[in-house]
Amino acid sequence: MTVLYLDAYLVMNFVVNYLLLACAGKLDGDPVVRWRYVLGSGLGTAYAGLALFPAWAFLEHPACKAAGAAAMVLVAFGRSERILRTGGLFLVLSCAFGGGLLLLSMVRGTETGQVGFLGPSLGMRGILVAAALSYGFLSLLLRGQFAHTRTAGELEELSLSHQGKTVTVLALRDTGNTLQDPLTGRPVVVIEGEKLRDLVPEIFQDRASLSDPVALLRDLEGRAGSLRLQLLPYRAVGVECGMLLALRVERAEYGKRAYRNCLTALSPTPVSDGGGYCALIGSEG
Numbered sequence: 001m002t003v004l005y006l007d008a009y010l011v012m013n014f015v016v017n018y019l020l021l022a023c024a025g026k027l028d029g030d031p032v033v034r035w036r037y038v039l040g041s042g043l044g045t046a047y048a049g050l051a052l053f054p055a056w057a058f059l060e061h062p063a064c065k066a067a068g069a070a071a072m073v074l075v076a077f078g079r080s081e082r083i084l085r086t087g088g089l090f091l092v093l094s095c096a097f098g099g100g101l102l103l104l105s106m107v108r109g110t111e112t113g114q115v116g117f118l119g120p121s122l123g124m125r126g127i128l129v130a131a132a133l134s135y136g137f138l139s140l141l142l143r144g145q146f147a148h149t150r151t152a153g154e155l156e157e158l159s160l161s162h163q164g165k166t167v168t169v170l171a172l173r174d175t176g177n178t179l180q181d182p183l184t185g186r187p188v189v190v191i192e193g194e195k196l197r198d199l200v201p202e203i204f205q206d207r208a209s210l211s212d213p214v215a216l217l218r219d220l221e222g223r224a225g226s227l228r229l230q231l232l233p234y235r236a237v238g239v240e241c242g243m244l245l246a247l248r249v250e251r252a253e254y255g256k257r258a259y260r261n262c263l264t265a266l267s268p269t270p271v272s273d274g275g276g277y278c279a280l281i282g283s284e285g
Helices: 006-027 034-050 054-060 062-077 083-107 123-142 213-220
Strands: 155-162 165-174 189-192 229-236 239-254 257-267 279-282
Touching: 006 034, 006 062, 006 083, 034 054, 034 062, 054 062, 062 083, 155 189, 155 279, 165 189, 213 229, 213 239, 229 257
Parallel strands: 165 279, 189 257
Antiparallel strands: 155 165, 155 239, 189 279, 229 239, 239 257
């Protein structure tokens, strides 16, 4: 017979929930907002406590558990524009944590039926070891996908405004981006063209239109209204001399900077491998 102490169970549950949420946020480069993590962890702990009582036994149903986990993610990361990916990381971390507990219990000879937050042979030390193993393994596995973070100042929100419309995306501060505006000398913002579809829909005739910027600019001649378009030459690995269609937007804001008449180059392909950001901001030196 296993004796469960409610206070110890709730404290343990809260700590584990907090660590899982914090780790998911860190792996995804999310800004640390501890009070949101605390609220999400508290919600999960309250759910786990209620599920112990016979009158609330229906909370043990998988659908209810999924809804509870989704609520925790919404409370902790509801402000994030990448909440689905961060929520996916939280799920993966939770599964890895459960696997770590099972692995430790098998190594120590614990019976399967005794595995849990307060398994008699695991205790606090076993839970902390499982959490460390889970976080360490996923950090190593996913380090290429989450190499850049907001907390390190590498990622910033970029807002582009034009003719009363605004688009906001996540941008990487890329010191290797040396494209400069020939008029002002300021760095050129490079953004995935698809992200500006709502801002300047007249540019997008089809998905492949940006792949041939010379032909696209020729086709748009006289039909682009007040858009200030030009071709911008560039060089990159494997590209000796290429061209990008560039649009001069009315205003660009990122970090503490705000610029008018910002030259923005439209990339026909994604600018990141994992989709962690959609634009590149050059360094001003």
